[in-house]
Amino acid sequence: MAKIAEVVKPATPQKIATAKRLIEAGEQEIAALRTALSAALLSEDDSEAIKITEKIAAIEKRIALNQQKLAALGKQGRKERTADREQRKTEALAAFEKSLSETAGIAAKIDKAVDDLAAALKEYRAAKRKPFDKWPADLFPSLKIFEGFMYGYADNHIGAALHMKSPGNAHTLLTALPERLGSLAEADIKSAAALIADIKSMPLPAVRDDTESEAA
Known part of the structure; x- marks a missing residue:
């Protein structure tokens, strides 16, 4: 039975609405009683006026109690809203x-492409020179005539x-690119971790507190 009661237990906004209704109803009841009190005060018998005064006092106490409840519920509502936003922030951050981790995977592809390009350029240059290593000088013309063919361009x-100022330096620059560039994937992972840590550590942004306005 206790568990069932907890399930159907009214939420804080409902409690706030109930407290406000009780305060409003009490104020209306007091207004009607004050009208009746004005008439009772004209009577020589004070008993009716005393009864009405006691009723007004009891209702005022009830209103004051509900006002205290309303203030407490306002604080509780703000706590609940903050807890809910913290939970949603955790889920959104995850x-x-x-999503950020996907970019690191793509950056790893770039890293591989850069490594492959550098390796291929080195392999290409070596392959272009290899046929000339055993130049049959007694059968072929002078190697100097065909020296330009030894180089890959x-x-x-x-x-x-790429509009390099000195394309002749391209081989050195491109083959050294992996070392010069470093790992984009590692840089992405570090950058993402720093970003996540910053977002996680920062407080929730200020927003209009609807619970507080309801309690007002």
Whole structure:
């Protein structure tokens, strides 16, 4: 039975509404009693006036009690609203963190692409020179005539496409890019962790407190 009672227990906003109704009803009742008191005071018999005065006093005490309840319920309502917002913040932060983690996975793809590009450029340059390592000088013309074919220009083309000031330095710059750039995935993970920590530690933003206005 106790558990059932807890389930159907009215929420704080309902209690606030009930307290306000009781205060309003009491004030209306007092207004009617004061009208009756005015008439009773004209009678030589004071008994009726005394009864009405006692009723007014009892209702005023009841109103004062409900006003105290209203103030207490206002505080309780604010606590409940804050707790609810804290819970929703925790849930929203978890969803936000999950979304941020997806960018780290994509950044890892960029890291791999950068590593693969640097490795491929080194491999390409080595492959371009390999055929000339055993140049049959007694059968072929002088190697100096064909020396330009020993060099691959893929890195130069990339450098030019990127509008590098010195495309000739593209090979050095591009093959050293992984070390120069560092891990984008790691940077993303650290950045996301710092962002989550900042959001988590900061207080809830100020908002209009509807519970407080209801209690007023």
